[in-house]
Amino acid sequence: MIKFGTDGWRSIIAGDFTFANLALVTQAISEYIKKSSNKNKNGIFIGYDNRFLSEEFALEAGKTLAAMGHRVFISKKAIPTPVTAFMVKDMDLSGGIMITASHNPPQYSGIKFIPYYGGPADSNITDEIENYLNQILKGSIAAINPDDTGSNLYGNNIKYISEFDEYINKLLSLFDVSLIMQSGIKISADMMYGAAINIFPCILKDYLKLETAILNNKRDAFFGGRLPDPSENNLEDLRQSIIDNGSDIGIALDGDGDRFGVIDGRGIFLSPNNVLSLCLYYLLNVKKIDSEDSVVRTVATTHLLDAICLEKGIRLIEKPVGFKYIGKEMLSGRIIIGGEESGGMSIKGHIPEKDGLMANIMLLEIQAYLMKEYKNYYLSDLLNKIYSKFGTFYNTRLDIKIPDDKKNEVIGYFSKIIGDKIINRAAVKLIDMDGAKIIFDDGSWFLVRPSGTEPLIRCYIESTDKDYFKALKSYIIKTINKICD
Numbered sequence: 001m002i003k004f005g006t007d008g009w010r011s012i013i014a015g016d017f018t019f020a021n022l023a024l025v026t027q028a029i030s031e032y033i034k035k036s037s038n039k040n041k042n043g044i045f046i047g048y049d050n051r052f053l054s055e056e057f058a059l060e061a062g063k064t065l066a067a068m069g070h071r072v073f074i075s076k077k078a079i080p081t082p083v084t085a086f087m088v089k090d091m092d093l094s095g096g097i098m099i100t101a102s103h104n105p106p107q108y109s110g111i112k113f114i115p116y117y118g119g120p121a122d123s124n125i126t127d128e129i130e131n132y133l134n135q136i137l138k139g140s141i142a143a144i145n146p147d148d149t150g151s152n153l154y155g156n157n158i159k160y161i162s163e164f165d166e167y168i169n170k171l172l173s174l175f176d177v178s179l180i181m182q183s184g185i186k187i188s189a190d191m192m193y194g195a196a197i198n199i200f201p202c203i204l205k206d207y208l209k210l211e212t213a214i215l216n217n218k219r220d221a222f223f224g225g226r227l228p229d230p231s232e233n234n235l236e237d238l239r240q241s242i243i244d245n246g247s248d249i250g251i252a253l254d255g256d257g258d259r260f261g262v263i264d265g266r267g268i269f270l271s272p273n274n275v276l277s278l279c280l281y282y283l284l285n286v287k288k289i290d291s292e293d294s295v296v297r298t299v300a301t302t303h304l305l306d307a308i309c310l311e312k313g314i315r316l317i318e319k320p321v322g323f324k325y326i327g328k329e330m331l332s333g334r335i336i337i338g339g340e341e342s343g344g345m346s347i348k349g350h351i352p353e354k355d356g357l358m359a360n361i362m363l364l365e366i367q368a369y370l371m372k373e374y375k376n377y378y379l380s381d382l383l384n385k386i387y388s389k390f391g392t393f394y395n396t397r398l399d400i401k402i403p404d405d406k407k408n409e410v411i412g413y414f415s416k417i418i419g420d421k422i423i424n425r426a427a428v429k430l431i432d433m434d435g436a437k438i439i440f441d442d443g444s445w446f447l448v449r450p451s452g453t454e455p456l457i458r459c460y461i462e463s464t465d466k467d468y469f470k471a472l473k474s475y476i477i478k479t480i481n482k483i484c485d
Contacts, residue, residue, distance in 0.1 A: 002133060004126035010101045010110030013052055017109045019060050026064040026097065027144050028133035029113050032125065033094045034068070041094040041116060043071030045161075047084030048099035049195040049256045050219045051109050054078065057099045061111070063146035066157035070094070076162040078195040078219070080257025081112065082355035086167045089118030089351060100195070100256040103229035106222050119327030119352030168203055171358055174349055175365045180208055183368035187212040188241035188250040189360075192228045193220040196257040200357055208364075213245045223255065230254050230261025230343065230356075232269040239263050249367045249379065251360040259343035260356040262363055264379040273302035273395055274383055275363065276339040280305055281386050282366050283347070284312050289336055293348065296329045298322070298340040299434050300397070300447050300460040305339075307390040320434035321449065327352035341397065341460070394469040395462035400477065402457050402484045407450040410457055410483050411436050414448050423471045444468055446476060 002009055002016065002025060009025060011017040033044070044065050048054035062072040073091070075084070081098045088096035095115050101108035113121045113129065121129075135141040189204060191197045193216050204212045215237050216224055226234050230252035238250040242263060252261035263269050270278070276297070283289060296317040297305050309316045314336070319325035326338035330352035339345040344354030347362070363379065370377040387393075402410065414436040417427050422440070429439035435449025435458075444463035451458055459476050463469040 002130075004113075004121075004130060008098075008100075008110050008112035010104055010108050012107050013109050019057070022057055022060055022111065023064045023146065024133060024136055024143065025111055025129075026061040027068065027136060027141075028129045029095070029097065030065055030068045030070065031132040031136075031141065032129050033070075036094075041092060043073055043091070043093050045084060045087045045091065045093055045096040046072065046074045046099070047079045047081070047087070047096065047195075048075065049101075050078045050193060050197070050221060051099075051101060051106065051255075052221045054099050054109065057109060058097075060146070061097050061099065062158050064144055067144050067146040070157065072158045073161050074158060076160045077198045079164065079199060080195045080253070080355075080357060082258055082351060082353050082357060083164055083167050083199065085114050085118045085351050085353040086170065087161070087164070088114050088116065090166050090170075092116075098256065102256045103227055103254045103259065105227060114353070117331060117352060119330070120322070120324035122324045122328060164199060168199070168207060171203070171350075171355075171361065172207060174347065174358065175361055176368075177208065179372065180210070180361075180364050180368045183371050185210065185248045185364065185368055185371060186246060187364070188215065188238055188245055188247040189213070190215040190230070190235065190238040190241075190250070190252040190261070191217045192230065192234070192252060192254065193218065193223045194228050194253055194255040194257060196253045196357060200253065200257070200360075203357070203361070210364075213241050213247065215241055228255030230259060232261075232271075235261055235263060235269065239267055239269075242267060248371065249363065251363060253356045253360070254343070257356050258354045260345070260359040260363075261343070262360070262379065264367075266378050266380050268378075268380040270379055270383065271341075271395075272339070272343040272345075273304070273341050273393070275359065276337070276345060277302060277304045277308065277386060277393075278366060278379060278382055279339075279345070279347075279359070279362055280308050280337050281382070282362075282369070283336055284308065284314065286369065289314075290334075293334045293336045294329075295336050296326050296338040298326065299431060299437055300449075300458075301339060301341040302393055302395055302462060303443065303445065304386070304390060304393040308386075311390075318431070318433075323354045326354075341395075391464040392466070393462060393464055394466055395460070396473065398459040398461070398473070398477070399451075400457045400459060400480050401455055402480065404455050406484045407457065410480055411448060411450065413479070413483055414438060422475060423468065425468065442468075444472060446472060448476070448480075
C-alpha cells in the first residue's frame, strides 16, 4: 500500500519502494499538477539525498515527468530538502520532488512532494495525489512507461542543476553575518553522512570563514551504522569533537538536512524544544520584531514558547503535529518562528519548510552574540537564564507499543478525564485537534496521539514541577498498559 504520511511516502528499497512504484507515484503527482491552478508554471525540480539508488530514483521520476510533458530540473548532487523547496519557490516552478527517507534507517527510501509555494504538501494535496494513484492502479488512468517514449525527450526536457548560490545567499541574508564572522567562534559540525555534505561545509568555511571541524562528511548509505537522526544518542562523535577541538558549539543535521541537532560548548545537548525557546527569546529580545506577528507551534511542542510570547504580548498559534500545518501558517508572511518538538524550524522571511541549515546558522549567531556580550557564555547558560525567568520546563516523548485496535480506546479514555483529579491536579481542558491533549490547572499537560504508520501511541508530557512530571509519566504508562491488557 502506497500512502503519504505526515511528510511524504517512505518504504523499504526493493520492497515497496521500487522503480515501478516510484514511477506510479510520480505520475500521480503529475496528474495533480496538470489539473491544479499552477499547471502552467515553469517545470518541476527534483532533489535527492545520499541513500542507495537516490540518483537513479531521481532520474526515473524525471523521465516520468518528462514523458508527461513537464520541463524537469534535477540536482546534479545530493542536496538537503530545504534546498529543493527553495529552488521550487526561487525558480517559480509548479512543484518539486525530493527523493529521501529523512532520518529513517538506511534500507528505506521515500518521496516528498513540494508544491509551488516551497513548503510541505498538506493533507488535501496528498489525498488528491493518492486518489490519482488509485485511478492509475485501477486502470481508469493509463499508466505511463517513460522508457516507451524514447530517449530524445529526456535530453530536451531534463536539465541538471549544479549550483545553489541563490539558496546560500538568501539563507545568509537572514542573519548578522558580520557578527558571526567577527566572533571567532570555533565550530564542530556533524554532517551525519547526509545530503548537506555538498553545501553546509562550504557555507561554514568558505562563506562564513569559521574555524570548523567537519565530521562524517562523505557519502555513506549506511550512515556509519547509526540512524541519520541528530538526537542526543547519535551525537557522541560531535561531543568528542567539541572536547578535542575546544569548540564553542557543535551542530548537526539529519539525513536530508531539514532537522537540526546541537551540543553547546559545555558539552550539553539542547533538545529541539529548548532550541526553539532559545531562538524565540533571542528574536524577541535582540532583533526588531513586529508586535502584530505571531508564533506557531505544534500541539506536541513546549509551552515555554507560550510563556515567552505572553510576556511580550505576541499571539501564539497551535496546530496539529506535522510541519505542513506550520508551513501553511507561514505563507502569511507574519510568523516570527514556527517549530515542532521533533526538530523542525523556520523563521520569517524564509521558506515555509523546516530547514536544519537555517536553524544551525541562527544558533551560530546566538552563540556569537553571547560571546560578544558576556564572553564565556554558552547556549545552556542562556537557557538557564530563560528558566530562571519562566520556570524549568521538563518534557519528554514516549512511544508505547499497543495493538492497532486499541488506539481509539486509549484516546477515548483520556478524552473523558476532564474534571477529574490526576495525582492531585485537576484536568481542566481537552484539546482534540490531534489525539487528546489534557491541560491541568497548574499548566502541566500531556498529549496522546496514535501513530499513523506503526502500532504505537505517542505520548508527550510537560510540567514545570519535576516531581509531578515524573508522576504524570508513570500514570500515563500504567493507564495505557491497563487499557491494553
